[in-house]
Amino acid sequence: LEKGSSFQVEYRLKGKSGRERWVVEKGQFVDSGNGSCHLEGIILDIHERKRAEVLNQTLFQITNAVNTTYDLDELYRVIHNALGKVIDVTNFFIAIYEEASDTLFFPFEVDERDENLFEAIPDVSQSTSLSWNVIKQGKPLLLNKEESYKLIEAYGDELIGNPAELWLGVPLKVRSK
Numbered sequence: 001l002e003k004g005s006s007f008q009v010e011y012r013l014k015g016k017s018g019r020e021r022w023v024v025e026k027g028q029f030v031d032s033g034n035g036s037c038h039l040e041g042i043i044l045d046i047h048e049r050k051r052a053e054v055l056n057q058t059l060f061q062i063t064n065a066v067n068t069t070y071d072l073d074e075l076y077r078v079i080h081n082a083l084g085k086v087i088d089v090t091n092f093f094i095a096i097y098e099e100a101s102d103t104l105f106f107p108f109e110v111d112e113r114d115e116n117l118f119e120a121i122p123d124v125s126q127s128t129s130l131s132w133n134v135i136k137q138g139k140p141l142l143l144n145k146e147e148s149y150k151l152i153e154a155y156g157d158e159l160i161g162n163p164a165e166l167w168l169g170v171p172l173k174v175r176s177k
Helices: 047-068 072-083 130-137 145-155
Strands: 007-014 020-031 037-045 092-098 103-110 141-144 166-169
Touching: 020 047, 047 072, 072 092, 072 103, 103 130, 130 141, 130 145, 130 166, 141 145
Parallel strands: none
Antiparallel strands: 007 020, 020 037, 092 103, 141 166
16 A cells, blocks of 8 residues: 555455355555545456366376375375365275276275274175275266265165265276276
């Protein structure tokens, strides 16, 4: 205000619902002609752009880690930490499918309630595992708690561990597998 210069600043606003949105405020001070000045400006919603930036940074971190980490345990930790900037990873696991033995392994898991919940699943292609569903379909699967219960019930299977409010599975394909 003292300098009378234009400005641009990005920040987050919290709505009544508690949801945050990124905005950019652009403005300038204009001489009113009577010895005073007023502010003219605009506030723009840039939430989607900021979210895309965070997603790109996350993907870059993961891609970079694939090329720079020394062992798989370190890579799994980097993936977990990077994804934690985008989604809730309080309860999180990485599953590896070994086609030769038809077994699903869980080399990395974090769970706030259950420790070492997952054991290897042999003959996984014959199972009703949600993780197998993701592998078989080759595409992401997002379920809320109710949808998970319905799918498990339809399969005639039992729930493993505590039910998740949201369950997200994403396949990582290597050489189209």
